[in-house]
Amino acid sequence: MQFLKSVHHIAIICSDYEKSKHFYTRILGFDIDREVYREARKSYKLDLSLNGQYCIELFSFPDPPKRTSQPEACGLRHIAFQVEDMEAATAYFESKGVTLEAVRTDEFTGKKFTFFADPDDLPIELYQI
Template identity: 55%
Template sequence: MRLSAIHHVALICSDYPRSRAFYSETLGLPILREVYRRERDSWKLDLQVSPGVQLELFSFPHPPPRPSRPEALGLRHLAFAVPDVAAAVVELEARGVACEPIRVDEYTDCRFTFFADPDGLPIELYEVASAQ
C-alpha cells in the first residue's frame, strides 16, 4: 500500500448554516458541491482546501458532543498551511475570530497559532513558506 496524500477531512457540525458560513465565508474555502441527503436528514458540503484536498462538512440531527479539551483521545486539531501566519491572524480577527498568540514550533522554527470553529474544534494555522 502507498498512501499518497490526504484527500479529505470530515467534520460534523451542530449548526450547519453557521458552520457553512464560517468555513466558506470567514475562512474563504470554495464550495465544490452541496447536497441534502433526505434519508439521513443531513447536509453534506464539500469545500476545497487546495487542489485535491477537501473538507467535508456534515449536519446530522442531534449529534452527540465530542470532547476536545482537555486533550481528549482522537482528532486533536485540524491544521492549515498558510504563507504568513501573522497576516492570516489579522484577517481572522477582522472577521471576529479570536486567535491565540502566535508561537514558534521549537523543532521546526515555524510560526503557528490556534483558533476555534463554531463548535469549538481547535484549528491551527501553520506557517509554511511554500503555502500559496
Template identity: 60%
Template structure:
C-alpha cells in the same frame, strides 16, 4: 501501500448554516458540492483547499458535542498551511474570531497559532 496525501477531513457540525458560513465565507473555501440527504435529515458540503484536499462538512441531528477540554482521545486538531501567519491572524480577528498568540514550533522553527470553528473544533494556522 503508497499513501499520497490527505484527500479530505470530515467535520460534523451542530449548526449547518453557521458552519457553512464560517468555512465558505470566512475561511474562503470554495464549495465543490452541496447535498441534502432527506433519508438522514443531513447536509453534506464538500469544500476545496488550494492543494486539492477537501473538507467535508456534515450535519447530523442529535450528534453529541465533541469533548475538547480537557483534550479527549482522537483527532486533536486540523492544521492549515499559510504563507503569512500574521496577516491570516489579523484577518480572522477582523472577522470577530479569537486567535491565540503566535508561537514558534521548537522543532521546526515555524510559527503557528490556534483558533476554533463555530463548534469549538481546534483549528491551527501553520506558517510555511
C-alpha cells in the same frame, strides 16, 4: 509497497449547518464543490476545496452529540492549515471576529503557529511555512 498517496479529505460534523457553512466558506475561504441534502438522513453534506484541492466534507445531522474531548485527549487533535504570512493571516481572521490564541514559535522548526476554533470548538491551527 506504499499504498497511501495523500490525505483525501477530513470529515466534520457540525451542530449548526448554516453557521459552519458560513465559517468554512466566508471566513476560511473554502470553495463549495457540491452541496447535497439527504432527506432520508435529514442531513446536509457539503464538499469543500481549498486552492482546487478537495479536502473537507462538512456534515449536519439532527442533534449530534457535543465534542467530548479537548486536543490532548485520544483521537483527532486538530486540523492545520499552512499560511505564508502569519501576521496578515491573524489580522484577517481577527477582522472576521475569530478569536485566536497568542502566536507561538515551534521550538523544533522555528516556525510561527497559532490556534482558533470553528463554531463547534474543533481546534484549527495556522502554521507558517
